[in-house]
Amino acid sequence: MARAPQGSQEDREKSKNIRALTGLARFILPYRGLALAAVAALVLTACVSLVLPMAVRRVVDNFNSEDVQILDQYFLAALGIAGLLAIGTALRYLLVTLLGERVVADIRKAVFDRVIAMSPAFYEKIMTGEVLSRITTDTTLILSVIGSSVSIALRNILILIGGLILMLITSVKLTSLVLLIVPAVIVPIIVLGRRLRVLSRENQDLIAESSGNASEALSSVQTVQAFTHEAPSRAAFASVTEDSFRSARKRVKTRSVMTAIVIFLIFSGINGVLWIGARDLRLGDITAGELVQFVIYSVMVAGAVAALSEIWGELQRAAGATERLVELLNAKDEVQDPENPVALPQAEQGTVSFENVTFHYPSRPAQAALQSVDLHVKPGETVALVGPSGAGKTTIIQMLQRFYDPTSGRILLNGVDLRDMARSDFRRAIALVPQEPVIFASTARENIRFGWPEATDAQVEAAAKAAAAHDFLMALPEGYDSYVGERGVMLSGGQKQRIAIARAILRDAPVLLLDEATSALDAESEQAVQVAVENLSQDRTTLIVAHRLATVKQADRIIVFEGGQIVATGTHDELVAQNGLYARLARLQFTEGLAAE
Missing domain, CATH: 3.40.50.300 (P-loop containing nucleotide triphosphate hydrolases)
Structure with a gap:
């Protein structure tokens, strides 16, 4: 069985544009209330996370205090903050997951509504198996992004920005040294990210081709068996599936290299900054609580950057999936109904x-x-x-x-x-x-x-x-x-x-x-x-x-x-x-x- 033509290199280049995700806006807008509530819960958890190191600083600086009551209050405050963080995180998960499920269900219905009405000319150019792959595999990717990745990304962006501001308040000197690391982290994200976007789109195209190949063979299984074509059918499916695996392997390797580089640079930089901070502590330029607070913020910021580098890959895959779904939604049908249709006359029955x-x-x-x-x-x-x-x-x-x-x-x-x-x-x-x-x-x-x-x-x-x-x-x-x-x-x-x-x-x-x-x-x-x-x-x-x-x-x-x-x-x-x-x-x-x- 011949393979159906898949996305060309030119098509795959489009996946460099992460703005393809804006195509989801029309499906999210009807649920703006739910989305705003999710964002509010997300902001709450980020803010609570940023407050927690301040409580830890107070506890550390008051370890030697003779007033036990003050120490107890700080510990209780830390416990209260942890409780708020737990409630906010659960609420965020509930809201964004519901939003993701609702939006993806609407996307699936919209795509099916579109393709079920397309004229046969449309199906001369695309396999039904590929259409099904887009409705299932691609929407599953989008569900992962809306229901998880986007909220995690926004939360980490808030922690990154807030953490940097609070680090600056804690110690201008140490924060300035941390900021010197940022360009070294951003460069591999940009360079390898471009490659990752192309590979993500290519991988999705090949998965769709694999689904189309399997659908064609299984829908005609009696003919395949009658002509003892099982071996060539297996070989054709194995070939396209292996192509998909090789593409996925390249994508995973690229993402792994990017993650390794980013994490090494971040924690190496933090290690150097902590070394300088430890020397400042010995000289009395910074308190133990301030250093602990700065360390926690540094770890939070580093974790946020590392998480964003990983989530970036998911967003790129989702951007490719969104493109493919939007292509179906925007596909031009060769046969169109008129804007002002004429009713069928009933005077003549069947002329x-x-x-x-x-x-x-x-x-x-x-x-x-x-x-x-x-x-x-x-x-x-x-x-x-x-x-x-x-x-x-x-x-x-x-x-x-x-x-x-x-x-x-x-x-x-x-x-x-x-x-x-x-x-x-x-x-x-x-x-x-x-x-x-x-x-x-x-x-x-x-x-x-x-x-x-x-x-x-x-x-x-x-x-x-x-x-x-x-x-x-x-x-x-x-x-x-x-x-x-x-x-x-x-x-x-x-x-x-x-x-x-x-x-x-x-x-x-x-x-x-x-x-x-x-x-x-x-x-x-x-x-x-x-x-x-x-x-x-x-x-x-x-x-x-x-x-x-x-x-x-x-x-x-x-x-x-x-x-x-x-x-x-x-x-x-x-x-x-x-x-x-x-x-x-x-x-x-x-x-x-x-x-x-």
């Missing part, structure tokens, strides 16, 4: 018109799938579309649902251009039975009800009877409430097709699209379904893509396609008499089939 329609699939711009197609289907008319594979028959079905827009020309339903209506509006007037029936991992009843979610059980069962599905559904262990498995793996091809037909019957739409609807049925089931389809199509506009003689002969008109163009139109007898492409197809597909029967 379909193609006016000089030419169309190229986005992935094949040089090859016309349809070329100058003119087609008019009257209300209640049944039209069969026939022709060799790749002639454009299924493309007609897809374009009538506006999965794609024509390169030129117009497609009208009830006299209105599809591009002038909301897709959700006119699609309600269309029922589809696809060539490959789609069965969802639910019960048989809910699969049929998919065509009309508000339908009653009686209506569902009536549709199943009309599609010749009732008998086999009742024979299942739990009848209509039997679980049919992912993609209907517990059903035969014919059973899945009959459920798909029942779904279309239940929808009761004025336009019916049948794309090889009876291709997977046995002769007996086909006859039963054919009667149901004929009854269903009597007062509906019906477009049928079919090869079987019984289906095609019953059509009011047969349209013959070849090379994306209409090459003949007429009834079965008229087209056979013309002795053209249709007559040749009839001899090959129909006459021989009848002889075989």
Whole structure:
């Protein structure tokens, strides 16, 4: 299986911009109250942490005091500060975690809402597995950042700034020496941080590619096994997974080196400063309590810088994840609803018109799938579309649902251009039975009800009877409430097709699209379904893509396609008499089939 194209180097360079995290602002703003409360708790804990060394200083300086009561008060004050710190920290954790969970849930819903409405052209460029990876893996990263890293980063920034100010108040001399270390610490953070951002984006891209590869193989596992393709599939997945590991290894090594350098520089500098402070203590330039206070602040500031250097890496990864999610949210769909959609007229039930329609699939711009197609289907008319594979028959079905827009020309339903209506509006007037029936991992009843979610059980069962599905559904262990498995793996091809037909019957739409609807049925089931389809199509506009003689002969008109163009139109007898492409197809597909029967 070929790999889907992933983020280019140019795309990955975008992850140098940590400001990508601002893309989360629109999801946080609705919960600004919760966010402000979290920030307040965060500020409280930072301030309490900064006050604690002052209490320790008082205790140390009063160790030799004869007034035991003062010493007790200082110890009680220190205990009270510790209690405030515990409460504030717990409150901060509660608020930021709730905020993170809420925001990530909203992001997941927003991304899914966006991609579920994207036209098929979008999925020609990206694997569904990668989309799922972005919804799961990338949002998990963002949850980690919002629910933990950001609050820890803000707290450490406050401790860093406050600690430096209090260090300066405690000893200007020692603080000045500490500040000399800062440039040496910032340089590796900036230099290695740039490399880390690129590697973080690359790693996320490869994780998504790995997920896409696995999703593709597992969704077609029977085909993989039938063609004994397990070994190549394992090799392809192993290859992309190893690429992901190698990228992660480079990212982890870079981050480890950065962390080691920063921590060594910080604590080496503090060690030197303490050496000077110890000498000042001996000379009486500073008290023991002041030195202890300065040491604690130094450790707090050093810890804050070290924590920020580590959190910086997490923020960079989250920035890459945010970019990828924002890309999905901002992805431009080739098919757009108009700003002021026109309502579908109901005066004419199911008038379909193609006016000089030419169309190229986005992935094949040089090859016309349809070329100058003119087609008019009257209300209640049944039209069969026939022709060799790749002639454009299924493309007609897809374009009538506006999965794609024509390169030129117009497609009208009830006299209105599809591009002038909301897709959700006119699609309600269309029922589809696809060539490959789609069965969802639910019960048989809910699969049929998919065509009309508000339908009653009686209506569902009536549709199943009309599609010749009732008998086999009742024979299942739990009848209509039997679980049919992912993609209907517990059903035969014919059973899945009959459920798909029942779904279309239940929808009761004025336009019916049948794309090889009876291709997977046995002769007996086909006859039963054919009667149901004929009854269903009597007062509906019906477009049928079919090869079987019984289906095609019953059509009011047969349209013959070849090379994306209409090459003949007429009834079965008229087209056979013309002795053209249709007559040749009839001899090959129909006459021989009848002889075989």
